[in-house]
Amino acid sequence: MNISVFGLGIIGSHCADNLTAGNHQITTWNRTPKKRDDSVTSASEAARKSEILCFYLKDGIACRETFEALRPALTSNHTLINHSTVDLDTTKWLAEQCSALGTAFLDCPFTGSKVAALNCELVYYAGGSEVLIEELRPILNVTSKEIIRLGDIGAATIVKVATNLISASTVQALSEGMAIAKAHGVSPDTFIPAVLSNACGSRLASMKLPAMANGDFDTHFSLDNMRKDSALAIKLAEQAGLSTPGIEATSTTITSLCESGYAALDYSVLYKQF
Numbered sequence: 001m002n003i004s005v006f007g008l009g010i011i012g013s014h015c016a017d018n019l020t021a022g023n024h025q026i027t028t029w030n031r032t033p034k035k036r037d038d039s040v041t042s043a044s045e046a047a048r049k050s051e052i053l054c055f056y057l058k059d060g061i062a063c064r065e066t067f068e069a070l071r072p073a074l075t076s077n078h079t080l081i082n083h084s085t086v087d088l089d090t091t092k093w094l095a096e097q098c099s100a101l102g103t104a105f106l107d108c109p110f111t112g113s114k115v116a117a118l119n120c121e122l123v124y125y126a127g128g129s130e131v132l133i134e135e136l137r138p139i140l141n142v143t144s145k146e147i148i149r150l151g152d153i154g155a156a157t158i159v160k161v162a163t164n165l166i167s168a169s170t171v172q173a174l175s176e177g178m179a180i181a182k183a184h185g186v187s188p189d190t191f192i193p194a195v196l197s198n199a200c201g202s203r204l205a206s207m208k209l210p211a212m213a214n215g216d217f218d219t220h221f222s223l224d225n226m227r228k229d230s231a232l233a234i235k236l237a238e239q240a241g242l243s244t245p246g247i248e249a250t251s252t253t254i255t256s257l258c259e260s261g262y263a264a265l266d267y268s269v270l271y272k273q274f
């Protein structure tokens with residue numbers, strides 16, 4: 001297939017490489033030009049070169065701006081797959097705009113970070129018709145180990161934001177727990193295995209705790225993107241008339257750390273507050 005990848009950040013760059021390795025014809029576009037043989041300088045040119053268009057962009061603003069740049073080139077032969085984590089309004093807006101142009105649209109964020117993207121082990125959350133998901137499955141399979149249909153357009157966006165609320169809150173809790181243990185003389189070498197053998201231990205804990213203890217905040221998922229997602233979770237809660245004090249407190253801490261210069265580091269830099 002001819003596939004264009006929009007957004008060559010941590011995830012999009014690996015997915016573009018893996019789609020190329022999967023024998024697809026790839027065109028890439030990034031707002032800040034990247035030195036790649038498959039890169040073009042305009043988003044509309046990338047849309048003219050492929051029928052399948054994949055967004056791995058930062059947020060709703062990035063998706064809306066990029067969509068506007070593509071709009072003149074979009075046809076009923078195109079399919080837009082949005083893999084970015086965005087607000088529900090943006091997902092619905094993209095779906096409406098695509099529908100008006102006869103372009104197919106799939107709400108398809110993912111879980112899995114830098115290493116999963118490198119190893120084609122993302123898990124896609126798909127919101128859209130079963131027929132479209134089946135049509136796209138051979139392409140989605142290249143970069144993922146699992147595709148989970150969650151319902152119609154919007155369902156995947158909601159689940160993605162809700163699960164990131166859990167990840168942010170978990171890393172905040174891990175930070176607090178390790179800080180208390182350390183302050184009372186229990187070293188991370190003792191604390192970490194105890195957590196991992198506890199019911200509260202998790203894949204996330206095993207991924208993040210050792211690096212946090214070593215002060216290694218190499219970016220797999222940036223604090224700035226978690227700031228965005230914590231705000232998206234609060235907005236989703238408000239839209240449902242819910243109060244979510246846990247993520248509100250964590251979001252305030254994340255924002256303050258971003259303002260202190262840690263925005264580009266991994267969100268496990270939450271531990272820095274201690």
Ligand SMILES: NC(=O)c1ccc[n+]([C@@H]2O[C@H](COP(=O)([O-])OP(=O)(O)OC[C@H]3O[C@@H](n4cnc5c(N)ncnc54)[C@H](OP(=O)(O)O)[C@@H]3O)[C@@H](O)[C@H]2O)c1
Nearest residue numbers: 007008009010011031032056057058062084085113220221
């Ligand atoms: N990394 C993870 O572990 C992970 C996991 C699950 C979901 N996600 C989600 O997947 C998406 C991509 O993640 P990532 O980690 O690859 O993000 P990233 O490294 O921050 O890359 C963001 C990309 O969006 C582009 N961008 C930002 N603002 C833009 C704008 N206004 N117009 C056009 N392009 C714009 C950036 O271009 P420039 O280079 O020009 O800035 C860059 O290519 C995000 O929505 C993120 O929340 C990430």
